[in-house]
Amino acid sequence: MxxxxxxxxxxxxxxxxxxxxxxxxxxxxxxxxxxxxxxANFEVKNINVAYVDNDHSSYSQRLIEKIAASGYFKIVSSPQSYKEGLKMIEKGDADLVLEIPLGFERNLVREGLQEVNMAVDAINGTKSSLGGAYLTNVIADFNSNLDVNIKASKSVVPGQAATIEIANSNWYNPHAExxxxxxxxxxxxxxxxxxxxxxxxxxxxxxxxxxxxxxxxxxxxxxxxxxxxxxxxxxxxxxxxxxxxxxxxxxxxxxxxxxxxxxxxxxxxxxxxxxxxxxxxxxxxxxxxxxxxxxxxxxxxxxxxxxxxxxxxxxxxxxxxxxxxxxxxxxxxxxxxxxxxxxxxxxxxxxxxxxxxxxxxxxxxxxxxxxxxx
Incomplete structure (x- = not known):
């Protein structure tokens, strides 16, 4: 020493x-x-998405297929509940959780309006902000290309197209900064x-x-x-x-x-x-x-x-x-x-x-x- x-x-x-x-x-x-x-500026791919499909309808399946085909997302799991999806975020197995509610297709056809829920793991600022924005754009594109039969449905207010509203929350980085x-x-x-x-x-x-x-x-x-x-x-x-x-x-x-x-x-x-x-x-x-x-x-x-x-x-x-x-x-x-x-x-x-x-x-x-x- x-x-x-x-x-x-x-x-x-x-x-x-x-x-x-x-x-x-x-x-x-x-x-x-x-x-x-x-x-700093980023572009990310292979964003892990877990979806909770409570509707199990043809429209919910089409939405999932469109997300998977976008090139930015990777479907990693389909948990049975939203709580299980949040646990996947906590463990780092998923970056985004998309919850499709019960009655998704029915509400789109009859009322032309339906909300879906999206939870984002914001510990990774890149994936949270860009991943959430990418998913929002994919859903918006899906919304704009809804079946003509929905838009022409009598249950839809004249002049109003069927829409999907998204409620999302960022985990660990609330403002996605x-x-x-x-x-x-x-x-x-x-x-x-x-x-x-x-x-x-x-x-x-x-x-x-x-x-x-x-x-x-x-x-x-x-x-x-x-x-x-x-x-x-x-x-x-x-x-x-x-x-x-x-x-x-x-x-x-x-x-x-x-x-x-x-x-x-x-x-x-x-x-x-x-x-x-x-x-x-x-x-x-x-x-x-x-x-x-x-x-x-x-x-x-x-x-x-x-x-x-x-x-x-x-x-x-x-x-x-x-x-x-x-x-x-x-x-x-x-x-x-x-x-x-x-x-x-x-x-x-x-x-x-x-x-x-x-x-x-x-x-x-x-x-x-x-x-x-x-």
Whole structure:
């Protein structure tokens, strides 16, 4: 521990000596977190729909077939009751629940008016707003193409076409605002960039200035050296995460619905995994330029395949597999669930196991790959 203490002193002195690095670690993420949520636009597909058909008529079946044929929706289930449909939303098995009431066809034919109920899982702002809008448009199109016999029916008031009115509600994000979906994801990506880029340049910087040779001839063990490099940036990362949480609350009014302690537990494990990746890159590269390019490659993969910009459900099968093999995908999922939905440990414990696995694997590889010549 005495050896580790001296390594930590050296690392903290190097961090606070470089004012540019300090600005990159604290000022840039704060500014980006304030600006970036205002620049986002999405299109989603494969929106999971569960429908509750209480009418079981030819018209209700035609409506379901039209929804399935639209290209945006995937019919996943037909629960027996609206309450069962809401449970599917709570479990994440469905994004939308459409309830067709009893007497759907009869009321359309006789009175030319019928309401349907739509519940939306608004924890995903993209799917809630766009998915709800897509479904509304599909129903409106169905309404405009109702059978001519209905529109010509004597029971319909002259000059009035048969219409369907929709009553919907957004769960976990009542106003369907993008910021509630975007801000937690951006915070994760900024934390990823700090953890990945800065540590990727750390060991390779020692190589370039020649101090690595002095360290290699000391009796420092490999795990002590890697741990001494990891701990300072882990502390910095946790501070950056805290600053991001404060910005998220002050600027956007977002406060976690779930446990802050659980959120920090995941952040701590996730940072260990990301710092392990950065240190592994640093042991592989010979120059800071090489380390930057390698880190940039991984950061781009993380950003584009994490489910932040596009839903992982809209990706092809091979892309979803790659997405699940990146730690950032699991952390973004967890942050959104805890912040917006208030999920408990039981609901996200599998994601924690994934992150622990990534942390163990990446740091083990970093320790193994560090070539010490003492």
């Amino acid at each position: 005495e050896v580790l203490k001296f390594i930590l002193q050296k690392e903290f002195r190097q961090i606070f000596r470089d004012k540019i690095i300090l600005a990159m670690m604290f000022v840039m993420p704060t500014v980006q977190l304030i600006i970036m949520p205002f620049a 993008y910021k509630y979906y975007m801000v937690p994801g951006i915070l994760v990506l900024l934390l990823t960039m700090i953890g990945g880029f800065i540590t990727a340049l750390n060991i390779v910087k020692e190589k370039e200035i020649g101090t690595i040779e002095q360290i290699n001839v000391t009796p420092i063990k490999k795990w002590q050296f890697i741990l001494g490099k990891l701990i300072p940036f882990w502390i910095v990362g946790m501070i950056v995460f805290t600053v991001g949480m404060i910005v998220m609350y002050i600027v956007y009014g977002i406060f976690p619905e779930g446990s802050l302690l659980l959120l920090y537990l995941f952040a701590a494990v996730y940072l260990i995994a990301l710092l392990g990746l950065g240190l592994l890159i640093s042991t592989l590269a010979d120059t800071q330029l090489q380390a930057m390019f390698i880190a940039y490659f991984f950061m781009m993969v993380f950003m584009l395949m994490s489910g932040f910009f596009t839903s992982t459900d809209s990706m092809p099968g091979w892309a979803r597999i790659i997405s699940q093999c990146t730690p950032v995908t699991h952390f973004i999922t967890v942050v959104r669930l805890i912040v917006l939905k208030g999920s408990s440990f039981q609901e996200v414990k599998l994601e924690l196991l994934y992150l622990i696995g990534f942390a163990f694997l990446l740091n083990s590889l970093a320790i193994y790959n560090y070539r010490k010549t003492a």
